[in-house]
Amino acid sequence: MVQFIIRRLIAMLLTLFAISFVAFAIIQLPPGDYLTSYIASLAATGDQVDPRVIENLRAQYGLGEPYLVQYWKWLAGILQGNFGSSFEWKRPVTELIWGRLGNSILVEGLAVIVMWFIALPIGIYAAVRKYSLGDYLATVAGFIGLAVPNFLFALILMYLAYTWFGTTLGGLFSPEFETARWSLPRIWDFFAHAWAPVLVLATGGTAELIRILRANLLDELKKPYVVTARAKGLPEWKVILKYPVRLALNPLISTIGWLLPALVSGSVIVSVVMNLPTAGPMLLRSLTTQDMYLAGAIILLLSVLTVIGTLISDILLALIDPRIRYGAK
Amino acid sequence: MAVQSMEQIVPVAVPRRTARESQFGLMWRRFRQHKLALVSLWIVAVFYLIAILAEFLAPVDPSDYSARYTYAPPQGLNFVAQNEDGSWHFGPYVYAYKTEIDPVALRRTFVLDETKRLPVHFFTESEPYRLAGFIPMSIKFMGVENPRDPFYILGADRLGRDLLSRLIHGTRISLSIGLAGVTLSLFFGVVIGGFAGFYGGWFDGAVMRTVEFIRSMPTIPLWLGLAAAMPKDWSALQTYFAITIILSLIGWTELARVVRGRFLSLRTEDFVTAAQLDGASDWRIVTRHMVPSFTSHIIAAATLAIPGMILAETALSFLGLGLQAPIVSWGTLLQDAQNIRTLATAPWLLAPGLCVVVVILALNFFGDGLRDAADPHGR
Amino acid sequence: MPQTPMAAKPLLTINDMSIVFSSPDEADIEAVRQVDLTLTPGKTLALVGESGCGKSVTARAVLRLLDRNAKIPSGKILYDTGAGPVDIARLNSDSLAMRAIRGAEISMIFQEPMSSLSPVHTIGDQIDEIIVLHDRLNKKQARERTISLLDQVGVPGARDRANAYPFELSGGLRQRAMIAMALACTPKLLIADEPTTALDVTTQAQILDLLRQLQDDFGMAMLFITHDLGVVAEIADEIAVMYLGDVVEQGDVYEVFRAPKHPYTQALMNSVPRLMRKAERQRLTPIKGTVPSPKDRPNGCAFTSRCPHAFGPCAEIRPQRTMVSTGHTARCHLLTHEKAEAFA
Numbered sequence A: 001m002v003q004f005i006i007r008r009l010i011a012m013l014l015t016l017f018a019i020s021f022v023a024f025a026i027i028q029l030p031p032g033d034y035l036t037s038y039i040a041s042l043a044a045t046g047d048q049v050d051p052r053v054i055e056n057l058r059a060q061y062g063l064g065e066p067y068l069v070q071y072w073k074w075l076a077g078i079l080q081g082n083f084g085s086s087f088e089w090k091r092p093v094t095e096l097i098w099g100r101l102g103n104s105i106l107v108e109g110l111a112v113i114v115m116w117f118i119a120l121p122i123g124i125y126a127a128v129r130k131y132s133l134g135d136y137l138a139t140v141a142g143f144i145g146l147a148v149p150n151f152l153f154a155l156i157l158m159y160l161a162y163t164w165f166g167t168t169l170g171g172l173f174s175p176e177f178e179t180a181r182w183s184l185p186r187i188w189d190f191f192a193h194a195w196a197p198v199l200v201l202a203t204g205g206t207a208e209l210i211r212i213l214r215a216n217l218l219d220e221l222k223k224p225y226v227v228t229a230r231a232k233g234l235p236e237w238k239v240i241l242k243y244p245v246r247l248a249l250n251p252l253i254s255t256i257g258w259l260l261p262a263l264v265s266g267s268v269i270v271s272v273v274m275n276l277p278t279a280g281p282m283l284l285r286s287l288t289t290q291d292m293y294l295a296g297a298i299i300l301l302l303s304v305l306t307v308i309g310t311l312i313s314d315i316l317l318a319l320i321d322p323r324i325r326y327g328a329k
Numbered sequence B: 001m002a003v004q005s006m007e008q009i010v011p012v013a014v015p016r017r018t019a020r021e022s023q024f025g026l027m028w029r030r031f032r033q034h035k036l037a038l039v040s041l042w043i044v045a046v047f048y049l050i051a052i053l054a055e056f057l058a059p060v061d062p063s064d065y066s067a068r069y070t071y072a073p074p075q076g077l078n079f080v081a082q083n084e085d086g087s088w089h090f091g092p093y094v095y096a097y098k099t100e101i102d103p104v105a106l107r108r109t110f111v112l113d114e115t116k117r118l119p120v121h122f123f124t125e126s127e128p129y130r131l132a133g134f135i136p137m138s139i140k141f142m143g144v145e146n147p148r149d150p151f152y153i154l155g156a157d158r159l160g161r162d163l164l165s166r167l168i169h170g171t172r173i174s175l176s177i178g179l180a181g182v183t184l185s186l187f188f189g190v191v192i193g194g195f196a197g198f199y200g201g202w203f204d205g206a207v208m209r210t211v212e213f214i215r216s217m218p219t220i221p222l223w224l225g226l227a228a229a230m231p232k233d234w235s236a237l238q239t240y241f242a243i244t245i246i247l248s249l250i251g252w253t254e255l256a257r258v259v260r261g262r263f264l265s266l267r268t269e270d271f272v273t274a275a276q277l278d279g280a281s282d283w284r285i286v287t288r289h290m291v292p293s294f295t296s297h298i299i300a301a302a303t304l305a306i307p308g309m310i311l312a313e314t315a316l317s318f319l320g321l322g323l324q325a326p327i328v329s330w331g332t333l334l335q336d337a338q339n340i341r342t343l344a345t346a347p348w349l350l351a352p353g354l355c356v357v358v359v360i361l362a363l364n365f366f367g368d369g370l371r372d373a374a375d376p377h378g379r
Numbered sequence C: 001m002p003q004t005p006m007a008a009k010p011l012l013t014i015n016d017m018s019i020v021f022s023s024p025d026e027a028d029i030e031a032v033r034q035v036d037l038t039l040t041p042g043k044t045l046a047l048v049g050e051s052g053c054g055k056s057v058t059a060r061a062v063l064r065l066l067d068r069n070a071k072i073p074s075g076k077i078l079y080d081t082g083a084g085p086v087d088i089a090r091l092n093s094d095s096l097a098m099r100a101i102r103g104a105e106i107s108m109i110f111q112e113p114m115s116s117l118s119p120v121h122t123i124g125d126q127i128d129e130i131i132v133l134h135d136r137l138n139k140k141q142a143r144e145r146t147i148s149l150l151d152q153v154g155v156p157g158a159r160d161r162a163n164a165y166p167f168e169l170s171g172g173l174r175q176r177a178m179i180a181m182a183l184a185c186t187p188k189l190l191i192a193d194e195p196t197t198a199l200d201v202t203t204q205a206q207i208l209d210l211l212r213q214l215q216d217d218f219g220m221a222m223l224f225i226t227h228d229l230g231v232v233a234e235i236a237d238e239i240a241v242m243y244l245g246d247v248v249e250q251g252d253v254y255e256v257f258r259a260p261k262h263p264y265t266q267a268l269m270n271s272v273p274r275l276m277r278k279a280e281r282q283r284l285t286p287i288k289g290t291v292p293s294p295k296d297r298p299n300g301c302a303f304t305s306r307c308p309h310a311f312g313p314c315a316e317i318r319p320q321r322t323m324v325s326t327g328h329t330a331r332c333h334l335l336t337h338e339k340a341e342a343f344a
């Protein structure tokens, strides 16, 4: 088990390294470099450009030096917690992103939980009562859930809320709680806002989870150990929950590996539509203004979060499956 | 006492011989049994036909605007009406608009004027145009009698442009970008996946790690990052191709995985071994023996990859980093629907979303049907 | 030779049972048509027949473990609870009464010891569960009992093995664990559905020995399903022969082997090679033709299409169950019609 975790950790480190490379490449992609944009933006606001500041920055980022040197300086900075600075906000990137990332993690984490809570009972029901009305409804709903893009669903939900109830869905907090400390009323306020984006984000994944869970469970239900369990005299619900469901869940937990990337992807666009104070809108804004250090940091951190989430799911899978834990198969 | 299992008593039934049938004949026969897939095939075909005939089908040019008809509601298309004298009118027509002042919002709004009917004609004369860019034509599928009369079957947008015409032209862009993206991905996927699966070894390992790596990343931030690097002064065509390339940079992975898997399993098949023993070259084995035996799988996998491409384009353009304004695609059209207040006054702006959902569903069912038909036992 | 008919009170009697499978897009299949079986405490009944003739389905019907699309439209499965017989065929399959019988009164072991155990639960957990369920012991007591059971069925190092997962054990040990599980609540009837088919010959012999010995210790009745006439000779007191959903002959093993009365049983016995010198060997006579599917089964005797003696009434009239000697019955028109008639 320890060996398994160590192997996964090493693999994750390599992935993180690759991610940092990709993020840096994206920072470098737009024509011109950070300093030119910086000077341009300073000039645009009519500020004086202090040549010494420019020189310092040039040395700090290694601008003008080979890419690999620049990459190395950037990476070394990140390892010390320095993600560079945003020329649009004229502040270090680190000051800008943590709050937003926290909100992203919160919303996405809630979406994962909601996904499982909806998908588990429906998936089990659909498999156990195969071809029943409920099964068909779940299948149809699942297909629609898969085909309606997140942002469209968000738009429809907002439209309905606006025309029926006259409310505008959006944001995560009311203005008075925006910067307040966490407290009971703030939590309440958060949930009053967050249910809509969480629901929107959860649909696609829920549909997919139901589909896989149903298929897995149908496979497992045919296996002889289910008959053995019934032959013991256990009540049917206990037979199903303790044996086939348990086994059908194993491959599902590893699906988080691709559910998470999709979820993070989706949350960027949903956040823009629903105006959430998460990393998504900030990423979009920084990309349109070519505020590349900010954009690179967000892309980097979103990917890192995804990879860590995947690692956690892998370890969870290993924990509940003795076949992996003991290295069999 | 010697013992024998009873199963051996029973002579093995001789399998019924089926007539030799081409791979695709067989596939089509199996495909036809999936009713949903068959219906979806028709839907997909209709949409692609619309894409091809866009100029002919669209009543007006997608960029024709008319400030007089900002957010004019959909006229619909009617066929039967009762005249004032009680007689019946048959034939296509739309109602004209009249303006009213909304007493609450103090805004000018359009309502349909049910007293005024504007007859609609099919195959009407029009300004000369070129179908698909090269066939000169001067006939449109339909239009109102007087070209100056308003004709907004699906309503108008902020600039008074006809949503139907824009939707039809958007269909062309969105569907073709899906197809182009998949074609490009398919090329990468087959080449890379094919090499990995056929030669195995370290190259296979490297490819698989790369595929896993790309698939473990959230795609939209990546796409956004790449799309944001496109110079703003690129022409419409340049952006179009750039977006296609960006989409396939990630899209090839799934196809490469499928191709590699197929190659790996085929490599050990008897007929490949036989060809190898015959001394056939690798190239010949791949092109003559292996590729033909799984084209059907590849077609199915490629079909299933189109929806992802369309969704990605829509999302990127919707966020303003994909295709840009003069180009009309479902994504750029939906950009108009981003504001909730606009949406509340003009809900018909969501129509492109409906197209997205229908096409995505149809392509998924169609692809599933193809996959089942290509590989009835697999999954 | 049994002195008086029905010397011991039968534990389980199946009368004229049929089993029908329905499917949404095909006609119903009557997989089992006419099954009569009698099981007595302390005795082993071997159920033999070709693949697909309905042995497993019959066995599962006794525990009502058939799939949801199966029905038992006719017949009785009478189980003697001690306080009078219950008709299992009329119980609800998930009812309390049925669940009280499963595992506690009647238990079952299966052909595939690997897939019949849950791969993600330890052997001990899976056995404890049944003890806790029926005998209401606490976890710790149950585990002690599990360990002594594993010991009893010959699992070496039982205390450690109880914490092992099935994939850590060999096939033979897994089957022993299955047997321990089946015997955990000292059932009165053990159904073994081809328990040795998946094992190698040596292990097979050990498991048969074990089952025989356990039967002596526990005194339970056993329904033993197999393809293998050699195994029958080794373990069974009685034999029942099935063909395409019908039990065509049942009786004392020695009786039936010596003088099979049904043409199918006769063909079966003929198809088993006897040990003799090479020069003297005769060709085995396989049964001609193939087993039809239940859909193409003749209305009358199921064996009509392949029977060398088939005559007038065979195709249309179902032969009655006929007693040929004490406790030996068969279903064949030859037994009730005059020879002359048969050849007329």
Ligand SMILES: Nc1ncnc2c1ncn2[C@@H]1O[C@H](COP(=O)(O)OP(=O)(O)OP(=O)(O)O)[C@@H](O)[C@H]1O
Pocket: C021, C029, C031, C049, C050, C051, C052, C053, C054, C055, C056, C057, C058, C067, C069, C227, C294
């Ligand atoms: N769930 C089911 N649905 C439909 N038909 C079934 C089902 N289960 C079994 N059958 C039918 O019942 C018949 C008897 O099957 P069964 O498994 O009892 O055979 P068997 O005698 O145990 O054969 P084997 O020696 O191969 O184990 C088969 O022909 C099969 O077609």
Ligand code: SF4
Pocket: C262, C263, C264, C301, C302, C303, C304, C305, C307, C308, C309, C310, C311, C314, C319, C331, C332, C333, C334
């Ligand atoms: S009843 Fe007729 S067909 Fe059936 S076994 Fe007897 S002789 Fe043969």
Ligand SMILES: [Mg+2]
Pocket: C055, C056, C057, C193
């Ligand atoms: Mg069987």
